[in-house]
Amino acid sequence: MTHLTSGLLAEFVATAVLSVLMVGKSMMGIMPELDVIAMLSDMMRAPLAAGWIVHFVIGTIFWGGGFAILYDKIPSASAVKKGIVFGIVAWLLMMILIMPMADARLFGMSLGIMAPVMTLVLHLVFGAVLGGVYVARARAILS
Numbered sequence: 001m002t003h004l005t006s007g008l009l010a011e012f013v014a015t016a017v018l019s020v021l022m023v024g025k026s027m028m029g030i031m032p033e034l035d036v037i038a039m040l041s042d043m044m045r046a047p048l049a050a051g052w053i054v055h056f057v058i059g060t061i062f063w064g065g066g067f068a069i070l071y072d073k074i075p076s077a078s079a080v081k082k083g084i085v086f087g088i089v090a091w092l093l094m095m096i097l098i099m100p101m102a103d104a105r106l107f108g109m110s111l112g113i114m115a116p117v118m119t120l121v122l123h124l125v126f127g128a129v130l131g132g133v134y135v136a137r138a139r140a141i142l143s
Contacts, residue, residue, distance in 0.1 A: 006141065007068025008060055010134035014083075015059030018126040019052075025118070034115050039102035063090055067130060079135030080128050087127020091120050 026032055041051030067086050074082040095116055099108040108115035 003068040006134050006137040008064040009137050010130050011064025012060045013133045014126045014130035015056055017129045018122055021122055031114055031118055033111050043102055080131040083131020084124055084127035087123040091123035
């Protein structure tokens with residue numbers, strides 16, 4: 001249970017950091033067409049708030065639980081590197097599953113080449129935060 005709660009907390013924090021970066025990117029006018037929350041909302045035909053809720057639910061519960069379960073199987077001695085590997089897998093799934101479902105084509109190519117590059121950078125940061133918070137929480141519980 002310790003691993004699961006650490007995963008959920010780490011994923012919530014990583015999703016929050018990712019969200020702040022996404023909002024900051026939009027506020028600076030960097031790739032405003034790449035708005036994952038709006039894409040989720042449009043896919044559900046729901047208000048923007050629903051997109052944010054789904055973003056955090058998927059991020060916290062699905063990815064957090066998945067990271068906790070898979071942590072020992074991810075190759076690397078470093079928790080941060082494990083988080084980055086996990087972030088890359090999350091990015092790949094987003095590029096292969098979510099982007100086409102949001103009518104942005106495979107890897108979001110209808111938005112241009114910067115869409116996969118920008119989302120990869122965001123997911124690398126996301127993964128590093130995920131791994132760092134996960135191991136910090138696990139160490140705090142054990143000490």
